[in-house]
Structure formats: C-alpha cells, structure tokens
Amino acid sequence: MRNQSDLTTGVIDFISLPNRQTKTEDFMRFVVSTDKESDRNYWNESQWSSFISQKDIVLLFFLSDIKRDETLIGFLAARFAENFSELLKICVLPNARNQGIGNVILAEYIDLVRAKNKDKIFLEVEVGNQQAIYLYTKSGFSISRTRKNYYGINRDALEMVLTLKTDYS
C-alpha cells in the first residue's frame, strides 16, 4: 500500500518527466479531454499535436504524485517569443478547483518566464470568465485592451499583461 509520505505534490515540466516516452499518450489524452470539458475555446487533438511539436513552448503539469508522474490534476501551456511569453491555456480539473492549484501552476510559470529573462507575459481571456480574471489579477496581470469578437460574434476577449521588466531608458 502506498505511504502518504511518498506523495510529492507539485508542478513539473512535460519535458522533464522521468517517464515521458511511455507516458506521452496518457498526458496528451488528459490535456485534450480536460481542455475540452473546461474551456469553450478548446483545442482539438491536431491543434494540441501541433502545439507540442513546436519549439519554444512550455507545458506544465500539476501532479499529486511527482515521483510516479501520475494523478494529473491541471496543466498550463505557453509559448515563448523573443521578449515575451504568451500564456495560452491554464486548466484545473473541475473537482480540484478553488484549492489554490491554479495559483501554484501560474506562479511556477511566471518564475520560469522571469528565469528566461523575458519582459512581459500576455494572455487573452474571455470577458465573463471571472475566476480566471481574478486569478490573473491576483498575480499582477492588468487589462491592456478589449478585443471585440475575438472568440466569435459577441464574445469579446480581454488582453491582459504582466510586466516583468520595465525599460527605464
């Protein structure tokens, strides 16, 4: 029987997974299905495949047991450009929300972007997604503009930005 003290909850980068070769399919299945059930603007399988084949991306997972890289609870997907990063997806399983997991994954990602010396993080969030807007605002993001009909007719997006480095020159 598994000892509770063996469990190490936390965030891991997909690239660093010890059993990545054997686990890729399970992880991708999790991402595709969780995204589909949680986000109206979900990506289909081929969009996810094309995302993970790109360079300059990050895919973080929140696991309840890092040692065995199992029990997936949430994920975050982002890409890096020259001076900034764009947060594309963040998702936590519905029955695990409001326990601080979104906040932990987001904080880990922001640390990573800082470590890569980028100036800013951008994201888009649908107007009305109060929980996500609250989460981003709490981490220091602010609304930079509204993008009309970004997700479809009468479905606007807020563009939010977190400035990590200010250019005083």
Ligand SMILES: CC(C)(COP(=O)(O)OP(=O)(O)OC[C@H]1O[C@@H](n2cnc3c(N)ncnc32)[C@H](O)[C@@H]1OP(=O)(O)O)[C@@H](O)C(=O)NCCC(=O)NCCS
């Ligand atoms: C957004 C999401 C990732 C947050 O994950 P989470 O693990 O629940 O986040 P946390 O528990 O760290 O924080 C949630 C915060 O939102 C607050 N909250 C919950 N419902 C809320 C609402 N309707 N309005 C405002 N705040 C709300 C909680 O009280 C909590 O605040 P606290 O940390 O001050 O207590 C999760 O809701 C999710 O997966 N949503 C579906 C996918 C999605 O919309 N992603 C964003 C696309 S841009």
